Amino acid sequence: MAASSSRNGANVLDLKCSHFVEPQGDQRASIVWLHDKDEHFTDSVQFVKSLKLKNVNWICPPIVYTNTSYDFGSNIKQDDREALDSAAKFVADLLxxxxxxxxxxxxxxxxxxVVALQFATNCALGHYPINPRVVVGINGWLSITGSITSSIEYTVGAVARAASQKIFFTRGAESSTSLHP
Structure with a gap:
């Protein structure tokens, strides 16, 4: 696996993803499942296997975004935005x-x-020729929601693309995680 470093030092891997949990029976869905920065992709593989969703092809990339200096405040830095956009593009390429x-x-x-929500936002804005029907964020965040809302409101077709996404977002220790296609 070769890593390419962006100009800001945040690493986004350019690799072929070979970590799949293949469907049992007819494939009805493909979901890219992304782990947290302190986890390993095998944690994601174990998690999606435990869901026992038979008709889903799960894609669990080894890593997508590793910038540990990400600013969680309201002012996202431009280099963080570029790294998140690169990670979202990686997800788009997989799907x-x-x-x-x-x-x-x-x-x-x-x-x-965070990457999943950035991907969904970029899809709503028409950056990729794809729009996810299912988006799940567990213990994630978007620190630029105000600018996202205005971007979607002023981009032709973005409201309809965003409305077609089924988004489940939860935060906190008491959250339940149940996915059903």
């Missing part, structure tokens, strides 16, 4: 390889949830 006739989705924990 664009999947069959056209299946439901596409993305989700994750912590930083994985």
């Amino acid at each position: 664009l390889r999947e069959p056209l006739n299946v439901v596409k989705g993305v989700g994750g924990f912590g930083m994985g949830a």
